[in-house]
Amino acid sequence: DLAVDRAGGLLAVAEYTGGAVSTFALAADGALAAPTSRHAHAGRSSHPTRQEAPHAHGVTFAPDGRFLAVPDLGTDEVRIYLVDRAGRTVRPHPSATLPIAPGSGPRHAQFSPDGRHLYVLNELSSTITVAEFAAASGQTRTVATVPTLPASFHGPSTTAEIVVDPTGLRVYASNRGHDSIAVFSRDPGTGRLALGQTVATGGRTPRHFALAPGGEWLL
Numbered sequence: 001d002l003a004v005d006r007a008g009g010l011l012a013v014a015e016y017t018g019g020a021v022s023t024f025a026l027a028a029d030g031a032l033a034a035p036t037s038r039h040a041h042a043g044r045s046s047h048p049t050r051q052e053a054p055h056a057h058g059v060t061f062a063p064d065g066r067f068l069a070v071p072d073l074g075t076d077e078v079r080i081y082l083v084d085r086a087g088r089t090v091r092p093h094p095s096a097t098l099p100i101a102p103g104s105g106p107r108h109a110q111f112s113p114d115g116r117h118l119y120v121l122n123e124l125s126s127t128i129t130v131a132e133f134a135a136a137s138g139q140t141r142t143v144a145t146v147p148t149l150p151a152s153f154h155g156p157s158t159t160a161e162i163v164v165d166p167t168g169l170r171v172y173a174s175n176r177g178h179d180s181i182a183v184f185s186r187d188p189g190t191g192r193l194a195l196g197q198t199v200a201t202g203g204r205t206p207r208h209f210a211l212a213p214g215g216e217w218l219l
Contacts, residue, residue, distance in 0.1 A: 001108065003059045003068075010036075010088045012059040012068055019054025021070045021081065025088040036089040043075040046102040047124060051076065057123075058108040063115040067093070067138045071106035071120055078106055078120055078131075080138050098131055098140040108161060113168045117143075117191035121162035121173055128162065128173060128184075130191050146193050148173045148182040160207045166215045174206040181209065181218065 001014040004026070011024040011032070020040040025033040041054035055074035061083070062069070068081040068090050080096035083089075098120070100106045105124030111117070111133065118140060120129040130143045148159055157177025164171050164186075171184040171193055179201050184193040210219050 001058045003061055005061045005065050005083065005085070006063075007065060007085065010083070010085070012061070012070075012090065014056040014059045014070060016055050016057055016073075019056055019072070019074060021056050021059060021068075021079075021090070023088070023090050036087070037091070039081070039090070039092060041072050041075060041079065043072075043077075045074060045076040045105075047105065050074070050105060050124060051103070057106070060109050060111065062111055062133070062135065062138075063113065064135060066135075067096075069109050069111070069118060071100075071109050073105040073107055073123060076100045076102055076104055076106065078109060078118070078140070080140065082138065093138050096138045096140055098129075098142065100129055101125070101145065104129070107159065110162050110164045110171075112164055112186070112188075112191065113166060114188070119162055119164060119171055119193075121148075121159050123158050123160070126157055126159050126175060128171070128193060130193060132191065143190070144192055146184070146195065148175055148195075148198075149178055150195075150198055153178055161209055163209065163211055165211065170215075172209070172211075172218065174201070174209055176205045176207065179204055179206060181206070 045051035078098040081090040104122035107123035
């Protein structure tokens with residue numbers, strides 16, 4: 001996974017196999033200018049084959065660009081990094097790591113448009129962890145964890161992608177196995193999610209999806 005900060009000067013890259021996050025400075029024309037930092041993760045979690053080592057899986061900048069969230073599927077945590085926009089680099093936050101339930105496998109994460117909440121998609125448990133996010137300090141706190149699958153489904157399935165609607169009123173997640181898009185309504189005050197429907201994708205194993213600008217179409 002990779003992400004560019006809103007200013008367009010910094011690229012962050014999650015290295016799944018290497019279990020690390022790297023950053024690169026970007027030139028004015030968008031070309032890679034230079035590598036600026038690389039931080040290797042350490043640890044493991046409870047799944048014997050998927051969590052035998054760190055697996056940084058996603059990178060997401062906070063709306064104000066001051067922090068970077070990095071879900072690590074292998075260690076069941078979301079690591080928060082401090083962004084140095086002047087130096088175009090990042091460094092680990094000393095005290096803001098968000099722990100996720102063992103065996104969950106956090107894959108991707110998205111901030112709400114107002115920056116008050118962080119939504120973490122857990123691949124192995126087919127759940128979303130809802131966390132409060134303090135924009136001033138980068139601190140996180142788990143509020144709730146909700147399933148992406150209907151209670152009537154009992155087959156094998158994993159999640160792949162998560163998107164927050166630009167209005168902040170909807171959150172979408174893809175289920176691989178159930179082969180659906182889960183549609184949640186979001187309470188802007190508490191950040192909590194309620195599953196409204198799961199819509200069949202019409203194909204198998206939906207790995208990725210995206211909203212068109214404005215949020216009126218889902219591809």
